[in-house]
Amino acid sequence: MALFEYFPNYIWNLSVAIAMESGAQLGEIIDMCQPIRDAAANGADAGTPQFMAQWAAMGEKLIALAAEDEDKGRAFSASNKLERASLYLITAERMQGHGAPGRQATYARALDAFSRSTALGKLNRKRVDVPLAAGTMPALYTRAPGDGRKPVVVFCNGLDSCKELLYWTRLPEELARRGISTLCVDQPGSGEALRLQNLPVDPYSESWASAAVDWLERQEDVDPERIGMTGISLGGHFAPRAVAYEPRFASGAVWGANHNWREVQDRRMAREGENPVPHYWKHVRWAFGATDQNDFLAKSAAMNLNGHMDRITVPFLVTHGANDRQISPKYADDLYDQLVNSPRREKVIFSAREGGVEHVGADNMAYGRDLISDWFAETLGGHAA
Numbered sequence: 458m459a460l461f462e463y464f465p466n467y468i469w470n471l472s473v474a475i476a477m478e479s480g481a482q483l484g485e486i487i488d489m490c491q492p493i494r495d496a497a498a499n500g501a502d503a504g505t506p507q508f509m510a511q512w513a514a515m516g517e518k519l520i521a522l523a524a525e526d527e528d529k530g531r532a533f534s535a536s537n538k539l540e541r542a543s544l545y546l547i548t549a550e551r552m553q554g555h556g557a558p559g560r561q562a563t564y565a566r567a568l569d570a571f572s573r574s575t576a577l578g579k580l581n582r583k584r585v586d587v588p589l590a591a592g593t594m595p596a597l598y599t600r601a602p603g604d605g606r607k608p609v610v611v612f613c614n615g616l617d618s619c620k621e622l623l624y625w626t627r628l629p630e631e632l633a634r635r636g637i638s639t640l641c642v643d644q645p646g647s648g649e650a651l652r653l654q655n656l657p658v659d660p661y662s663e664s665w666a667s668a669a670v671d672w673l674e675r676q677e678d679v680d681p682e683r684i685g686m687t688g689i690s691l692g693g694h695f696a697p698r699a700v701a702y703e704p705r706f707a708s709g710a711v712w713g714a715n716h717n718w719r720e721v722q723d724r725r726m727a728r729e730g731e732n733p734v735p736h737y738w739k740h741v742r743w744a745f746g747a748t749d750q751n752d753f754l755a756k757s758a759a760m761n762l763n764g765h766m767d768r769i770t771v772p773f774l775v776t777h778g779a780n781d782r783q784i785s786p787k788y789a790d791d792l793y794d795q796l797v798n799s800p801r802r803e804k805v806i807f808s809a810r811e812g813g814v815e816h817v818g819a820d821n822m823a824y825g826r827d828l829i830s831d832w833f834a835e836t837l838g839g840h841a842a
Contacts, residue, residue, distance in 0.1 A: 459780075460820045463490055467731045467782060468501035469508070469552075474819040476548050479625035480541060489515050489545070502735045505552045512549035513563055516542040520570060527577065536578025543570040547621055554736030555743040564652055571621055581633065582624060587642065587665075587672045592656050594665055595649040596620060597641040599629035600678060601839075608683035608837035609638040611669045611699075613662070615690025615713075615817070616744060617734045619648035623689065626822055628712075631830035635839040638679065642669060644695065646744045657746030660759040666699035670706070683707055683837045687829060690733070690817050693784075694718050694760060697792060701768040708836035710774035710829050713781065713817040714789035718760040721784060731782040733816070766795035772836040775804040776825055780814040801836070 461477060462470045473486060489511045496504030519542035526535035546567035553560045575582055587594040597620045601607040610632055612623050620641040623629075629639035643650045644665050646658030659665060666686060674681045685708040688696035693711035700709035715721075724730055725737070734740050738750065747753035773796050777789035786806055793804040805828060807813035812821035834841040 460815050464494065464497035466497055466501045468733070468735055469497045471731075471733065471816070471819055472508075472548055472552055474815070475622070476544060478819065478822045479544055479622060481544060482541065485515055485541065485545070501732070502554075505554070505735050506557070508552050509549040509557075509559065509563065512545045512552075513559075513566075516546040516549065516566070516570070519545070520566075523570075523573075532577040536574045536580070539570045539574035539577065543567045543574060543621065544625065546570065547619065551617060551619075552735055554739045561652075567621075568649075582629070585640075585672075587640075587669055589645070589656075589665060589668050592645075592650065592654045594645070594668060595643045595653075596669070597624050597629075597639075599624070599633055599639045599641070601633045601636050601638045603636070605678075606680035607636060607638050607678055608685070608833070608839055609640060609673055609679050610685040610687055610833055610837070611666060611673075612639055612641045613644050613666070613686075613688040613692040613695050613699075614642070614647035615688070615692050615715075615733075616647070617740060618689065618692075619643055621648075626689070626826060628687075628826050628829060631826055632833060632839070635830055635834040635841060637685075637830075637833055637837060637839045640669060640673060651744060655746075658744050658756075660698075660757070661702075662695035662699040663702035666695070667703045667705075670703060674705075681705070685709060685833050685837050687712060687833075689713060690784075691715050691718060693792075694762065697762055697766060697769065697773070700771065700773065701762075701765050706771060708772045708833060709769065710776070710832050711792070712776055712825050712829060713784060714775050714777050714786075714792045715784055716762045716788035716791040719757050720761065722754065722757060730785075731816075733783060762792065763795070766792060767797050769796055770798050770800070772801035772832075773799045773803075774829065774832045775802070776828060777804075777806050778814040778816060778818060778820075779806050779808050781816045783816045803832070 523535040523538035623641035645656035650656040687710040689712040693713040693715035796802040813824040818825040
């Protein structure tokens with residue numbers, strides 16, 4: 458299995474693949490991508506304004522069509538269209554450099570469409586704000602069905618994702634099916650926390666992950682003894698670090714290992730491996746609150762899990778794609794090998810046999826989603842059947 462490669466550069470193809478895995482319609486993808494195919498040939502950074510224009514236009518068309526459905530009392534159909542509108546607007550915004558014209562307004566439009574989709578569709582997600590020492594951590598809470606206290610998983614972003622994209626992985630849906638709730642978080646340096654509060658990345662993820670546990674312990678439907686933690690992409694660095702230093706987590710998993718992200722930056726400066734977004738260095742300086750490249754390198758120096766993983770004393774799952782072009786599978790080996798005190802550790806490298814071989818399964822998220830859901834069902838007391 459391979460990535461759907463419509464454009465001549467990886468970064469644009471990655472965005473399209475993520476959108477397709479997140480609920481895009483193929484016909485709408487074609488309509489948005491055909492007019493900008495030539496622009497992509499100029500490189501990943503060039504042409505991103507045209508990308509945003511096409512994807513935002515489709516988002517606006519769907520918002521208008523949703524309004525027509527709503528006028529006719531067809532709330533579920535309106536919700537479906539608003540859901541895709543939000544996805545396309547978020548994809549358009551994600552591709553732009555920090556400070557790009559229209560980016561802020563596009564993000565606001567995406568959040569509004571997402572919120573209205575939630576209400577009209579009666580969707581199983583609630584926006585909440587987790588208090589932090591400075592500011593808040595916006596999150597989406599998906600409740601498992603039934604009465605009583607349930608296990609829950611904290612699900613964190615990578616470098617350039619947001620809580621809405623976490624929700625669209627459908628991991629919360631599969632966890633709920635297994636009797637487990639999910640808290641998808643915009644931790645500092647991502648999503649609303651970065652865009653609306655200017656909260657930069659905190660390499661010491663236990664600080665904000667512990668705040669999430671504090672919030673969950675106050676919820677009447679949460680079993681505080683059965684809280685897990687997972688993360689996708691750069692979340693594959695944050696989640697292990699949080700589980701290592703927050704003893705209240707009962708299980709952990711990563712959707713893509715990111716064991717030594719600081720080392721990855723040195724390789725990217727040497728032009729080794731692929732970047733996840735256009736305008737990459739501008740994005741990371743923004744996310745880390747860095748004034749220049751040297752400041753970013755200093756602020757990211759702690760993004761290395763070596764010497765920390767022996768602190769994990771709960772079950773932990775490591776997953777990675779065999780053909781990940783961004784983060785080498787060797788980092789999955791490093792993470793797994795250092796989980797020496799985990800009572801149950803498992804490593805799964807997705808191969809061509811099943812798919813999910815690209816970065817965080819961008820070619821096929823089904824296998825990672827199922828495996829991680831089953832892992833938490835087995836280690837947090839949910840049900841896999």
